[in-house]
Amino acid sequence: MIVPKRVLVRGTGLIGTSIALALRAKDVQVFLSDADTATARLAADLGAGSLVPDLRDAKGIADVAVLAMPPAVVGRELGYAQECAVADVYTDVASVKVLPAAQARALGCDLEAYVPGHPLAGREKHGPAAAQADLFLGRTWAVCPLPETARDAVAAVTALAVACGADPVLTDPQTHDRWVALVSHAPHLVAVAMAARLAPSSVPPDALKLAGGGLRDVTRIAAGDSALWTQILSANAGPVAEIVAEVAEDLAAAARLLAALPQPASPVGALAGTAGVTNLLDRGRAGTGRIPGKHGGQPRNFAVVQVVIADRPGELARLFNAAGAAGVNIEDIRLEHSPGLPVGVAELSVRPGEVGVLLDAMEAGGWPVRR
Amino acid sequence: MIVPKRVLVRGTGLIGTSIALALRAKDVQVFLSDADTATARLAADLGAGSLVPDLRDAKGIADVAVLAMPPAVVGRELGYAQECAVADVYTDVASVKVLPAAQARALGCDLEAYVPGHPLAGREKHGPAAAQADLFLGRTWAVCPLPETARDAVAAVTALAVACGADPVLTDPQTHDRWVALVSHAPHLVAVAMAARLAPSSVPPDALKLAGGGLRDVTRIAAGDSALWTQILSANAGPVAEIVAEVAEDLAAAARLLAALPQPASPVGALAGTAGVTNLLDRGRAGTGRIPGKHGGQPRNFAVVQVVIADRPGELARLFNAAGAAGVNIEDIRLEHSPGLPVGVAELSVRPGEVGVLLDAMEAGGWPVRR
Numbered sequence: 001m002i003v004p005k006r007v008l009v010r011g012t013g014l015i016g017t018s019i020a021l022a023l024r025a026k027d028v029q030v031f032l033s034d035a036d037t038a039t040a041r042l043a044a045d046l047g048a049g050s051l052v053p054d055l056r057d058a059k060g061i062a063d064v065a066v067l068a069m070p071p072a073v074v075g076r077e078l079g080y081a082q083e084c085a086v087a088d089v090y091t092d093v094a095s096v097k098v099l100p101a102a103q104a105r106a107l108g109c110d111l112e113a114y115v116p117g118h119p120l121a122g123r124e125k126h127g128p129a130a131a132q133a134d135l136f137l138g139r140t141w142a143v144c145p146l147p148e149t150a151r152d153a154v155a156a157v158t159a160l161a162v163a164c165g166a167d168p169v170l171t172d173p174q175t176h177d178r179w180v181a182l183v184s185h186a187p188h189l190v191a192v193a194m195a196a197r198l199a200p201s202s203v204p205p206d207a208l209k210l211a212g213g214g215l216r217d218v219t220r221i222a223a224g225d226s227a228l229w230t231q232i233l234s235a236n237a238g239p240v241a242e243i244v245a246e247v248a249e250d251l252a253a254a255a256r257l258l259a260a261l262p263q264p265a266s267p268v269g270a271l272a273g274t275a276g277v278t279n280l281l282d283r284g285r286a287g288t289g290r291i292p293g294k295h296g297g298q299p300r301n302f303a304v305v306q307v308v309i310a311d312r313p314g315e316l317a318r319l320f321n322a323a324g325a326a327g328v329n330i331e332d333i334r335l336e337h338s339p340g341l342p343v344g345v346a347e348l349s350v351r352p353g354e355v356g357v358l359l360d361a362m363e364a365g366g367w368p369v370r371r
Numbered sequence: 372m373i374v375p376k377r378v379l380v381r382g383t384g385l386i387g388t389s390i391a392l393a394l395r396a397k398d399v400q401v402f403l404s405d406a407d408t409a410t411a412r413l414a415a416d417l418g419a420g421s422l423v424p425d426l427r428d429a430k431g432i433a434d435v436a437v438l439a440m441p442p443a444v445v446g447r448e449l450g451y452a453q454e455c456a457v458a459d460v461y462t463d464v465a466s467v468k469v470l471p472a473a474q475a476r477a478l479g480c481d482l483e484a485y486v487p488g489h490p491l492a493g494r495e496k497h498g499p500a501a502a503q504a505d506l507f508l509g510r511t512w513a514v515c516p517l518p519e520t521a522r523d524a525v526a527a528v529t530a531l532a533v534a535c536g537a538d539p540v541l542t543d544p545q546t547h548d549r550w551v552a553l554v555s556h557a558p559h560l561v562a563v564a565m566a567a568r569l570a571p572s573s574v575p576p577d578a579l580k581l582a583g584g585g586l587r588d589v590t591r592i593a594a595g596d597s598a599l600w601t602q603i604l605s606a607n608a609g610p611v612a613e614i615v616a617e618v619a620e621d622l623a624a625a626a627r628l629l630a631a632l633p634q635p636a637s638p639v640g641a642l643a644g645t646a647g648v649t650n651l652l653d654r655g656r657a658g659t660g661r662i663p664g665k666h667g668g669q670p671r672n673f674a675v676v677q678v679v680i681a682d683r684p685g686e687l688a689r690l691f692n693a694a695g696a697a698g699v700n701i702e703d704i705r706l707e708h709s710p711g712l713p714v715g716v717a718e719l720s721v722r723p724g725e726v727g728v729l730l731d732a733m734e735a736g737g738w739p740v741r742r
Contacts, residue, residue, distance in 0.1 A: 096635075098635045099635040102635045120581055120583065134679060134739065140580045140581055142581065167580070169577050169580055169581070171577065178578075179577075179578040179581050180581055182568060182569065182574065182578060183569075183578065183579060183581050183582040183583070183586045184581070184582075184583065184585060184586065186565065186568065187565055187585055187586045187589045187590070188585065189622065189625055189651075190561060190564070190565045190589060190622065191585075191588075191589050191655065192651055192652055192654075192655030192656075193561070193618045193621040193622045193625070193651065193655065194557065194558055194561045194618055194655075194658075195654075195655035195656070195658035195659045196618075196621060196651060196654035196655045196657075196658050197553060197557065197614055197617060197618060197658065198553070198554075198658035198659070198661050198662065199654045199655075199657040199658040199661065203553065203661070205661075205663075206540050206542065206550075207549075207550040207553060207554065208554060208661055208662055208663055209511045209538070209540055209663060210491055210511055210513065210540070210550050210551055210554050210555070211554040211555075211662050211663065212491065212554070212555065214555060214558055214559065214562075214591075214592040215554050215555065215558045215662060216662055217562075217588045217589070217591045217592060218558045218561060218562050218588070218589055218591075218592065219558070219655070219658065219659045219662065220585075220588045220589075220659070221585040221588060221589065222652075222655040222656060222658065222659045223656055223659045223660070224652075224656070226649050226652035226653045226656060227649070229652050230645050230648055230649045230652060233629060233645075233648055234629070234632055234645050234648070235635070237629040237630065237632040237634065238629075238630065238634045238635075240626075240629055241625075241626040241627070241629035241630035242626075242630075243568055244622050244623075244625060244626040244629070245622075245623060245626035245627075245630070246568060247564045247565055247567075247568060247622055248619045248620075248622035248623035248626060249619075249623075250564040250567060251560065251561065251564045251615050251616075251618055251619035251622065252615075252616060252619035252620075252623070254560055254564070254612075254615060255611075255612040255613075255615040255616035255619060256612070256616075258604060258605070258608040258609075258611055258612035258615070259608065259609065259612035259613075259616070261605055261608040263608065263609045264467075264469045264470040264473050264606070264609075274601050274604075274605050277601055277604055277605070278597050278598070278601045280560075280563055280564065280567060281563055281593075281595075281597035281600050281601060282597045283563075283566075283567035283570045284562065284563030284564065284565075284566040284567045284570075284590070284593035285563075285566070285593060285594055285595070285597060286567075286570040287565075287566035287567050287568065287569035287570040287590065287593065288566045288569070288590045288591070288593045288594045289594070290569050290570065290574070290576075290579055291569065291579055291582050291586060291587055291590065292576075292579055292580060292582065308505060314691075314695035316691045316695075316701055316704070317688060317691030317692045317694065317695040319691075320685075320687045320688030320690075320691050320692075321688045321691075321692065323688065324685035324687075324688040330687055332706050333687070333704055333706060334705075335703050335704060368503075368505070
């Protein structure tokens with residue numbers, strides 16, 4: 001694959017500018033353009049490339065043009081960029097793909113030269129100032145050609161993704177949108193629907209004192225911006241609706257089964273009528289097992305070591321120093337604080353063979369460990 | 372409140388033995404008993420108290436007897452312990468309260484002396500060897516008297532919970548079961564129903580490559596044991612069914628709204644018909660905001676600093692050392708690894724006023740920081 005030598009980034013927000021910075025680090029010649037001139041200038045000042053004030057003066061300036069903008073405007077901007085003939089190949093980075101592809105088709109764009117794309121990366125912040133050359137490092141980048149898209153165009157965009165450090169995954173717009181509905185949009189709505197049960201004033205604060213880490217995990221993403229998520233969900237409405245309806249059906253069926261049990265429920269052993277619930281639990285378990293873990297591929301089985309730590313400066317440093325001195329790599333860490341108290345439990349994930357060494361090191365360091 | 376001087380723990384698994392250890396640390400005299408003699412002996416060997424081989428020889432041995440066993444057997448064991456008259460006051464630690472209370476009533480137990488209880492603490496491991504004196508430190512301990520329960524009995528069990536380091540919350544069995552359905556049992560089923568969508572073989576591995584931290588958060592608890600969770604959900608079937616049915620209704624309604632939108636959805640601004648979705652998103656946001664955060668009370672607003680780190684031994688130690696040397700306390704940490712690559716991003720939560728100092732320290736240490 002040959003990395004494009006000259007790339008035009010149209011739309012210099014977080015994603016566009018990050019792509020520009022990543023490509024500049026690979027010595028690609030980058031041109032910048034944005035409907036908001038100040039935004040493009042800021043990106044240029046950050047070293048992301050050279051400013052192109054007017055696309056009408058930029059005929060043939062690039063091998064690939066990247067349209068980095070919300071899904072709803074991609075079609076129109078693609079038409080304009082192709083009218084100006086700024087590049088041989090065009091791609092976009094919008095988080096849904098059917099909508100921009102349909103609009104491009106409706107507007108009569110040259111679909112042979114258009115490769116819908118979607119890098120799976122982002123930040124809480126926006127704008128060129130938040131951009132990072134390493135934003136796509138190790139991230140998946142969906143490349144979603146249309147039936148009309150030329151092979152050379154797909155190869156060029158794939159090479160661009162690789163140059164940004166990403167892991168390209170080839171699919172098509174319809175499949176892409178079903179996938180993101182499944183792994184991102186539907187989970188958001190499910191988290192929201194659970195969190196919404198906590199909102200009524202009929203739920204007293206004491207009830208929420210009984211909450212553990214599980215509830216926090218399930219509902220964490222529900223804190224997202226409502227207006228933004230209404231747009232995201234609407235732009236992928238069909239696939240999201242299908243999956244959410246299936247989740248709703250499974251939950252309604254489980255609720256019916258549980259409601260039909262004797263109240264209060266019989267002791268263990270007399271649980272006739274719960275096979276459907278167990279079946280759902282089994283399917284859920286199988287589903288989580290398929291989510292790739294760290295370092296890609298299947299989730300690695302790390303052992304978890306719990307250490308009680310004081311909540312004061314330097315305490316975690318001391319912990320990691322002790323682990324490091326013992327030659328143990330902490331693969332992951334999770335802090336669970338005891339509400340109301342200045343102590344917490346650190347859950348350290350390590351390779352199973354290193355548990356003993358780590359526990360010894362922790363004990364030697366004076367931490368109460370939980371074997 | 373006067374802490375009981377003599378406590379009998381019947382059932383020396385993880386919870387029972389942890390209570391025994393916590394009370395021993397407060398110089399309470401603890402007696403141990405278990406249907407499985409070897410288990411009771413192990414707890415005694417761990418220093419949790421003195422063995423009581425036969426409850427029939429233990430009349431009046433304790434001020435409070437703690438029944439630490441699954442919900443379905445509490446009623447029967449309460450009847451037996453009261454028959455042996457081992458204590459003045461009786462409590463249990465089962466995770467549901469209506470079922471044991473109903474069985475105690477049906478068996479004609481002395482309800483004046485019975486205080487249903489539920490410490491909100493646990494571990495992945497089981498048995499006395501996994502017990503910890505600090506298991507209840509800062510955790511909520513629900514105290515759920517019946518209408519018949521004597522005030523003195525409630526005071527004694529409340530004092531016992533406090534002696535274990537817990538934060539007692541007073542309620543009744545019905546309310547307790549509705550609360551745990553809301554904050555624990557229903558969220559489990561919701562996570563499971565979402566995760567179940569990932570299970571079918573029609574979902575290819577490439578689809579799951581598009582998964583981010585959100586999906587992992589939502590589905591994490593769905594990895595729990597199916598048989599155990601079938602029991603838990605069945606023992607609290609009524610309240611769980613009610614909440615799960617409400618979640619299912621909200622999701623089904625959102626799915627209907629989304630399915631009714633034009634496909635592919637119209638651009639931003641033409642999103643008629645999405646008000647219901649936005650309303651659900653708003654309610655979800657409000658709900659998450661109510662979950663108590665670290666250190667109890669409302670969640671504190673920490674600033675998040677992202678640092679790109681190499682995945683090698685000693686790297687996190689170096690990071691925490693630099694933070695500690697700068698006098699910055701890391702309140703929380705989350706590691707986000709780039710799949711397939713030996714680098715990751717550490718998200719460090721610190722007090723907003725300490726962000727600048729931390730960033731300077733990180734940069735001085737050679738880490739690429741994201742401002």
